[in-house]
Amino acid sequence: MSDGTTIEWTDATWNPITGCSVVSPGCTNCYAMKLAGTRLKHHESRSGLTKESKSGPVWTGEVRFNEQWLEQPLRWTKPRMIFVCAHGDLFAEGVPDEWIDQVFAVMALAPQHTFQVLTKRPERMREYLTAASRQSDIAAAGVCIGQSPSHQFLMRSESWPLPNVWLGVSVEDQKRADERIPILLDTPAAIRWISAEPLLGPVDISRWTASAKVTCKKCSHDFWLHDANPCQHEDYGGGWTLACPICGGCRCKRAWTAADERTVAFEPPQDWIDRKVGRFDKVHPTIEIKSLIDWVVAGGESGPGARPMHPDWARSLRDQCKAAAVPFLFKQWGEWWEVGSEMRDENGKHLVVDADSHEASELWDEHFDCLITHDGRRFTPETLPEDTLGRLMSRIGKRAAGRLLDGIEHDAFPVTGR
Incomplete structure (x- = not known):
């Protein structure tokens, strides 16, 4: 635990709770896991949480409640952003609800802070936060914690979900994005965010960056506009209006009602509405179109064994966020950096260098470099398949690689009403 950290998107x-288990590719080179099995392996908060393997320390799945640190945020009077369970997962399989209750009680009792929760287990997070008794359980846990004037607010319904708690999921690739983001969106939260770090593949989040939730009065199902199908009735525009993906209901102008429970985050441009929603918004102007994701953090991997991030993966997320007015923070390149990133053609686009060319041979360093394709495969100039494009990456270290994306530092955060 640290009041002060080098993590770019938080203050402390x-x-x-410490300890975790490996659940997806993003866990392979986990910094907290390696630290728990090396420098901190004899510390009371880490001892026994990892075991040795051929690739180094690996989480055992055991978790530990560090009661001595539970009330630390209550002693920090200056407001700050706090990364919760940076060396574990608050919603890991072995963590009892009673531990989580105490953590949420502290967060409720410290409204001056912003708590950033990040998990790879959104199913558990949703189950926990939607339980009928959750507020009363947290309030009961908070009674015995510290002395705070905020105790009186623990049971107030308007304080739920907690306005100072941001809930996020890790999405290192498209598979994890498709699995985790929909569950995050189905979880009560003041701010919902994603961490695409380490970014191990291209990730398209456009279906979640602007949409609205509606109810079909024909079958009573709720669904997101981005899941709707085009109307097939030629006498009513044929494809210009939307149809319920469950029952196909679409013709009645009163077949839909707005059911989005949150505030509009931005006003999308009219061409976006025309392209994405057709004439639906003109028939029902009360439907709110908004970003379902409030914040995106992205970055490459650092440390021993770090895997390179294709530059266009980060650029794509940046551009998707810009198009939807979603705050974007580029954390780091990681160990690897794009060689020749400043090389552009006459149109300002990144210059493509033939792997067999003289220019490529001058840039190539066999000890530190690799060619990475858009799908994440790595090659040398000799092994790169014909007609396959690879971006030249060099392992120069996190500090040297920095965190500028096309010469710009992206440091945007969500704007909250707290």
Whole structure:
């Protein structure tokens, strides 16, 4: 735990719970896992949480409640952003609800802070936060914690979901994005965010960056506009209006009602509405179109064994966020950096260098470089398949690689009404 951290998107870390298990490719080179099995392996908060393997320390799945650190945020009076369970997962399989209740109680009792929760287990997070008794359980846990004037607010319904708690999921590739983001969106939260770090593949989040939730009065199902089908009735525009993906209901102008529970985050341009929604918004102007994701953090991997990030993966997320007015923070390149990133053609686009060319041979360093394709495969100039494009990456270290994306530092955060 640290009041002060080098993590670019937070101010402090808080580890009331440590320990975890490997659940997806993003866990392979986990910094917290390696640290728990090396420098901190004899510390009471980490001892026994990892085991040795051929690739180094690996989480055992055991978790630990560090009660000595539980009330630390209550002693920090200056407001700050706090990364919760930076060396574990608050919603890991072995963590009892009672531990999570105490963590949420502290967050409720410290409204001056912003708590950033990040998990790879959104199913558990949703189950926990939608339980009928959750507020009363948290309030009961908070009674015995510290002395705070905020105790009186623990049971107030208008304080739920907690306005100072941001809930996020890790999405290192498209598979994890498709699995985790919909569950995050189905979880009550003041701010919902995603961390695409380490970014291990291209990720398209456009279906979640602007949409609205509606109810079909024909079958009573709720669904997001981005899941709707085009209307097939030629006498009513044929494809210009939308149809319920469950029952196909579409013709009645009163067949839909707005059911989005949150505030409009931005006003999309008219051409976006025309392209995405057709004439639906003109028939029902009360439907709110908004970003379902409030913040995106992206970055490459650092540390021993770090895998390179194709530059266009980060650029794509940046551009998707810009198009939808979603705050974007580029955390780091990681160990690898794009060689020749400043090389552009006459149109300002990144210059493509033939792997067999003289220019490529001058840039190539066999000890530090690799060619990475858009789908994440790595090659040398000799092994790169014909007619396959690879971006030249060099392992120069996190500090040297920096965090500028096309010469710009992206440091945007969500704007909250707190």
